[in-house]
Amino acid sequence: MLRIFTRKSFWLYLVIVVLVLSIFSFAQFGPSSTSKIKGLKVALVNEDQGPNGKVIKEKLQDAFDKSDAPIKWVSRSSLHSAKKGMENKDYYAAVIIPKNFTEQLSTLQTAKPETAQIELWVNQGMNAQAATAIQTIFAKVSNRLSSTLSDQTLQAADAHHLKLSPAQAKVLAQPITIETHLMNKVGTHSAGGNAPVLLTMLVWLGGLISSLLMWRTFKKMGNDSLSLRLTVGQTLAGLVLSFAQALTLLTVVGGMMNLHVPNTWNLIWALTFSAFVYYLIQSAVLNWLGFKGWPIVILVWFYGAPLLPYPPEMLNPFFRYWIHSWVPVRFGMETIKDVLYF
Numbered sequence: 001m002l003r004i005f006t007r008k009s010f011w012l013y014l015v016i017v018v019l020v021l022s023i024f025s026f027a028q029f030g031p032s033s034t035s036k037i038k039g040l041k042v043a044l045v046n047e048d049q050g051p052n053g054k055v056i057k058e059k060l061q062d063a064f065d066k067s068d069a070p071i072k073w074v075s076r077s078s079l080h081s082a083k084k085g086m087e088n089k090d091y092y093a094a095v096i097i098p099k100n101f102t103e104q105l106s107t108l109q110t111a112k113p114e115t116a117q118i119e120l121w122v123n124q125g126m127n128a129q130a131a132t133a134i135q136t137i138f139a140k141v142s143n144r145l146s147s148t149l150s151d152q153t154l155q156a157a158d159a160h161h162l163k164l165s166p167a168q169a170k171v172l173a174q175p176i177t178i179e180t181h182l183m184n185k186v187g188t189h190s191a192g193g194n195a196p197v198l199l200t201m202l203v204w205l206g207g208l209i210s211s212l213l214m215w216r217t218f219k220k221m222g223n224d225s226l227s228l229r230l231t232v233g234q235t236l237a238g239l240v241l242s243f244a245q246a247l248t249l250l251t252v253v254g255g256m257m258n259l260h261v262p263n264t265w266n267l268i269w270a271l272t273f274s275a276f277v278y279y280l281i282q283s284a285v286l287n288w289l290g291f292k293g294w295p296i297v298i299l300v301w302f303y304g305a306p307l308l309p310y311p312p313e314m315l316n317p318f319f320r321y322w323i324h325s326w327v328p329v330r331f332g333m334e335t336i337k338d339v340l341y342f
Contacts, residue, residue, distance in 0.1 A: 050102025125184030125341025128193030187260030207278030246271035274332035
């Protein structure tokens with residue numbers, strides 16, 4: 001029974017198992033275990049001409065002035081230019097200090113105090129994780145700014161022996177608030193904004209299966225060598241299968257699961273195009289390398305799929321520049337994302 005341990009093949013298989021598990025474990029757990037929010041581009045607009053607007057802008061900039069800060073500010077001149085940048089997917093969000101910010105803060109010393117508001121425009125469709133992270137970050141920033149302003153006001157009132165009215169005391173508990181607006185909304189039943197990720201993985205999987213089935217079919221038909229006839233046949237078959245995949249996915253996630261789809265035909269063509277490109281890539285690998293090329297396709301799939309939910313800024317340099325920058329599934333996801341949210 002123990003003779004198996006004396007065979008070289010057993011130890012070879014052991015090395016293969018350990019190597020394969022190590023590679024795929026790194027692919028699956030690497031992005032999540034090493035991800036860190038860093039350098040998310042956010043537009044910063046100061047529309048306030050008073051002194052408080054300038055002070056708050058400087059405080060916001062100082063709060064994220066480190067090289068590894070989660071936010072990277074990009075100064076813009078107006079809300080219009082910031083919105084245009086978000087439509088072009090340049091910014092994950094925009095922070096606006098409105099025109100009446102100084103005026104609102106000055107009411108803290110009057111009988112009718114008002115809460116000063118800072119506007120946060122979140123580019124929700126750009127990335128679900130980034131949108132959630134930015135809202136959490138700025139909720140904390142708002143609390144810190146409010147706490148600092150409240151302490152300063154209370155110290156000034158105490159120094160001058162001034163009594164605060166109940167209305168003033170209530171506003172001073174939170175003198176600065178964040179008014180959040182969503183741009184490029186993800187809509188209802190959209191898997192928390194991850195619908196493009198899931199659809200991309202499904203069309204890639206469809207291309208994976210259909211390319212292998214068609215390759216085997218043409219091999220059985222006696223087409224052992226690359227030829228124009230084989231290429232045309234595989235291409236046409238892949239196009240039909242890709243269109244069928246798109247219709248199937250739309251029927252299931254759109255009809256049965258009520259995914260919010262702004263334009264049905266745009267999504268059909270986006271899914272068809274993505275599935276078809278994946279099919280062609282994988283068919284090319286199989287045609288050139290045969291079944292020996294199949295592990296390459298699987299490896300690309302396993303390394304690419306876990307990266308899709310993350311914005312590039314959250315990935316470490318290895319995953320960001322060596323995999324995410326070129327892996328085919330990323331481009332398909334961006335196409336589907338544009339159709340659904342932009």
